[in-house]
Amino acid sequence: MAIKDFPIEEYVLPGNAACPGCPSTMGLRTVLKALGKKTILTIPACCTAVIQSWYPYTSFNVPTLNIAFEAAASAASGIAAALKKLGEEDINVVVWAGDGGTYDIGLQALSGAIERQTNFLYICYNNQIYSNTGIQRSGATPYAAWTTTTVKGKKEFRKDIGEIIIAHHVPYAATACVSYPEDLYNKVKKTMGIRGPKYIEILAPCPPGWRFSMDKTVEMGKLAVETGAWILYEYENGKLSFNGISKSIAEGKYKPKPVEDWLKLQGRFSHLFKPERDIVRINAIKDHIRDTWEHYKKLASL
Amino acid sequence: MKVVIDTGNYIAARAAMMAKPKVVAAYPITPQTTIVEGIAKYVENGELDAEYICVESEHSAMSACIGAAATGVRTFTATSSHGLLLMHEMLHWAALARLPIVMCNVNRAIGPGWNIWCDENDSIAQRDTGWLQFYCSSNQEVFDTVIQAYKIVENEKVLLPAMINLGGFILSHTSLPVRIPEQKEVDEFLPPYEPKWRLDVNHPITHGNIIFPDDYYKVRYDMQLAQDNSRKIIKEVAREWREKFGTYHGDLVEEYRCDDAELVILAMGAIGAEAKVAVDKIRKNGLKVGLLRIRAFRPFPEEEIIGMAKKCNKLLVIDRNISVGNEGALAGETRACLKDRVEDANVYGFIAGLGGKDVTYIDIEKMCKMVIDGKAGRVEWYGLG
Numbered sequence: 001m002a003i004k005d006f007p008i009e010e011y012v013l014p015g016n017a018a019c020p021g022c023p024s025t026m027g028l029r030t031v032l033k034a035l036g037k038k039t040i041l042t043i044p045a046c047c048t049a050v051i052q053s054w055y056p057y058t059s060f061n062v063p064t065l066n067i068a069f070e071a072a073a074s075a076a077s078g079i080a081a082a083l084k085k086l087g088e089e090d091i092n093v094v095v096w097a098g099d100g101g102t103y104d105i106g107l108q109a110l111s112g113a114i115e116r117q118t119n120f121l122y123i124c125y126n127n128q129i130y131s132n133t134g135i136q137r138s139g140a141t142p143y144a145a146w147t148t149t150t151v152k153g154k155k156e157f158r159k160d161i162g163e164i165i166i167a168h169h170v171p172y173a174a175t176a177c178v179s180y181p182e183d184l185y186n187k188v189k190k191t192m193g194i195r196g197p198k199y200i201e202i203l204a205p206c207p208p209g210w211r212f213s214m215d216k217t218v219e220m221g222k223l224a225v226e227t228g229a230w231i232l233y234e235y236e237n238g239k240l241s242f243n244g245i246s247k248s249i250a251e252g253k254y255k256p257k258p259v260e261d262w263l264k265l266q267g268r269f270s271h272l273f274k275p276e277r278d279i280v281r282i283n284a285i286k287d288h289i290r291d292t293w294e295h296y297k298k299l300a301s302l
Numbered sequence: 303m304k305v306v307i308d309t310g311n312y313i314a315a316r317a318a319m320m321a322k323p324k325v326v327a328a329y330p331i332t333p334q335t336t337i338v339e340g341i342a343k344y345v346e347n348g349e350l351d352a353e354y355i356c357v358e359s360e361h362s363a364m365s366a367c368i369g370a371a372a373t374g375v376r377t378f379t380a381t382s383s384h385g386l387l388l389m390h391e392m393l394h395w396a397a398l399a400r401l402p403i404v405m406c407n408v409n410r411a412i413g414p415g416w417n418i419w420c421d422e423n424d425s426i427a428q429r430d431t432g433w434l435q436f437y438c439s440s441n442q443e444v445f446d447t448v449i450q451a452y453k454i455v456e457n458e459k460v461l462l463p464a465m466i467n468l469g470g471f472i473l474s475h476t477s478l479p480v481r482i483p484e485q486k487e488v489d490e491f492l493p494p495y496e497p498k499w500r501l502d503v504n505h506p507i508t509h510g511n512i513i514f515p516d517d518y519y520k521v522r523y524d525m526q527l528a529q530d531n532s533r534k535i536i537k538e539v540a541r542e543w544r545e546k547f548g549t550y551h552g553d554l555v556e557e558y559r560c561d562d563a564e565l566v567i568l569a570m571g572a573i574g575a576e577a578k579v580a581v582d583k584i585r586k587n588g589l590k591v592g593l594l595r596i597r598a599f600r601p602f603p604e605e606e607i608i609g610m611a612k613k614c615n616k617l618l619v620i621d622r623n624i625s626v627g628n629e630g631a632l633a634g635e636t637r638a639c640l641k642d643r644v645e646d647a648n649v650y651g652f653i654a655g656l657g658g659k660d661v662t663y664i665d666i667e668k669m670c671k672m673v674i675d676g677k678a679g680r681v682e683w684y685g686l687g
Contacts (some may be wrong), residue, residue: 040501042369055517058508063501065372066510067365068391074362078325078369078377079501080354085324085375091503109365112358 003182008031008162016059018051021214022127023178023204023221025051028096030181031123032062034188038199040065040079044072044106046098047212048125070105072097073113076120084119092192093120094119099140100130102201103161114168121191123199125178127206128158142229143288144281146211146268153281157288165199166235166299172196173235174243177203179221181234183244190236198271203230220265228256228289230281231296239254240300250297259286303547306482308475309597313441313480314380314406314466315340317448319350320488321404324375327355327366332418333470334382334408341378360385364392364403371401372509374500376452380401382470383424384408390428396463397432399510399526402495403463404448407569409622410470411657419658422468422571422623426599426631432525434464435600439575443551444468447597447674450539453492459531461498465525469572471658483547491546504547531600535596546554554603556595559585563592565673566610568619568632570596573654573661577620580666590669596632604639611644618673620666622655629653654684 011032018025024047032039039065043049049066053059067075072095080093097106102124110122111155129147129265130136137154139162144153165173172194176184184202191198205220207213212220224230225245232246241247248254260282272278308316315337318326326345344350353370358365360381367377383390386407396403411421425435434455438444444466451464469473482493499507513521527550538554544550556574559581560566569577574595584591594610594617596603611617621630628634635653640647650673655661665685672678 038503039504040373041611050512052508052511054512054514060508063503063506064508065369065501066508067368068395071361071365071368071392071395074327074357074365075304075372077355077357077362077367078327078366078371079373080369081327081355081366082370082373082375085351086373108358109362112362113315158374257608262612272379 001182001185006185007036009033009037011061013059013061015053016051017053019208019214021207021217022047022051023206023217025126026181027178027184027202028206028219031096031188032183034185035092035094035192037062038090039094042067042072042076042079042095044097044101045069045132046101048096050132052078070099070109071108072101072106073122076122077116077118078111080119089119092265095120095122097122097124098131099126099128100138103139103159111168114165114170117196119195121188121200124161124201125202125204127204127209129206129209131206131209143285144269146271147294162201170197170199170235171237173199175201175203175230175232177225177230177232178205178222178234179218179225180244187234207269211270212265216265220262223257223262223265227258227259227262228261228293230257231293233296240296240302242300250300259289303484304482305368305479307477307479308441309336309475309477310441310444310468311336311475312340312409313445314448314468315344316482317445318378320485321378321449321452321492322376322494323352323378324369325353325355325367325370326378327357327363327370328379329357329360329363329381329385331360331382331385333410333566334380334385334406336474337380337406337408338378344588345617360388361392364389364396367403368392368396368399368401368520371403372399372501374497376495376502377403378405380406380408382408383412386424386428387412390431391429392434393428398521399464400461402452402461402465403461406448406466408470409467409577410476415656418470420472420572420622421656422467423468425465426623426625428465429600429631432462433517433600434462434529434598435467436464436598436605437467437570437596439472439551439572439595442480442549444473444553445480445482446543446547446549449488450543453501453539454532454535456495458498458534460528460535462525462528462532467571470570481547481549487546488637490675491543533601552595552597554598554601555606556597558593558595560592560594560610560614562590563614564590565616565670566592566594566614566616567666568594568596568607568617568636569621569668570632572624573620576661576663577666579663580670583663584667584670589670591673597669599632602639607636608643611647615644615646616648616650616673617654618650618669620652620654620661620669622661624656633681650678651681653681659685
């Protein structure tokens, strides 16, 4: 659906406490427009716990249960079970969690909920850090990125959680990026027709966390996709397929931009370029992107 | 009304089934396992119309109960020992969210080393979570208390979760006769749950977002009021149960032969049942001993203990738990509530039965003798040998 045709109803209201340029509110606004009124949100500790604003106010226009950091998927299991007994299974049960709450502390509960075939949509908005606590390393933080706990750059590559989710044989999993709201909207819409556990991970470039100007959120997300550092795909009925520019990259119709175009704009990678170019680590990033693509192309051909 | 002979765990499962929760989320742990097996069977054969979520941890069990209760249905879970400890964070969450969840905890020691026997340190470690805590001394009391607990916590003046404790292997795996009412009688006693708030798409609210100090302080105060309110409700519900079904185990406490007592034993759980036998034996020898069995540890039966200490100033407190670095929890709290209120009260704390070490009526008789003979100190580790 074209963005001009999105429903006019707003579920993320003005007056929220997000930072200027916050990708989370952008993503959630689109997600809730797709899901509509009949939605119950569960939110673990993450930026959105703050963004929704404080008691006795809220900026969310759907019922929202805040829950402990590692507990979102299990709380959603309880909500889904209760709705089943109440005969209200037409309500969307949705988790909106950050990457720390998904990749790290919440992974066990998420795995359990998926394995139990919980009828819910789990959305991870991935800004690649613990941002609510002030930019610490998570399992989603990319290699070489500065955080307050990886002062000279992260030594490890990020966890591929998409594959972990797919290994659970979910009916639907997808990646998205806040810079492509139509793609995100369509993916969320698609999940509404599917029973069982659905997973969408949204790349969410965070201005203070990634150290870029607050007016560049959309550009930063687009560059991640255009350089191939973030892949847009859908996994459905056991088949993986690429979307958008990632599809063109996979088909050889679009030549990815050099990853430096994306890295250079982010303060968290500045140590790769000054005082001198860190060729070893830049090449490691390039190799990792290449290997990831090769791997995903293989998955798509299965 | 019929009499069933069964273990504490199967009786707990039967009580939960008859309370008709809509969602049960649980994870197996020794010695709680047969409770969840019992529930699973009831759900499987259609006797209980509930969703049974076989979660991957106790933390998730409590989280799922929170999600379900917030969606407006009655919930149940059961755990023990390490499982309860893993839940700790969500126990606080359930209470602060003011969700009337009911849970059975089968008291068991904490490792290392691995020890599956009875010990109350697991539940005592949860005393500050805001949960009501009941300790049972018979399978009948387990049955009655599980169903009563729903009625207590769903009362709008309470709206806090409740934990019903039964001793690992002592009650959990011991068969005893239990009077079971008809389902329709239970239904009359405990009507369907009507939540005071729920996650409702037609009335969207946000629950549990950021709260600033002034409001948070009030939330904590409201919890305290709810615990205080529950004292009266516990009494009313226990007495309504007695009228309807004939069984009664006391209110917050049970008094046993205390009227003319010169020494009163304070005990919780199955030790309370053993203490009754000891009281009878000792009285045969002409010594006036009574028992104040603590049914509710939260809310703490302060008034009842003060009232008893005013009548009898020698209190022998048995704790199957130890707040390491201080003393047993019941003895410590008993001392604290008597301080400046009953000036001549003497509290003799006995640590006993940790890790499932037997505490028989003979042991309790010996403890009484130590106190009567003036040989008991402030805190005694009974039976160190």
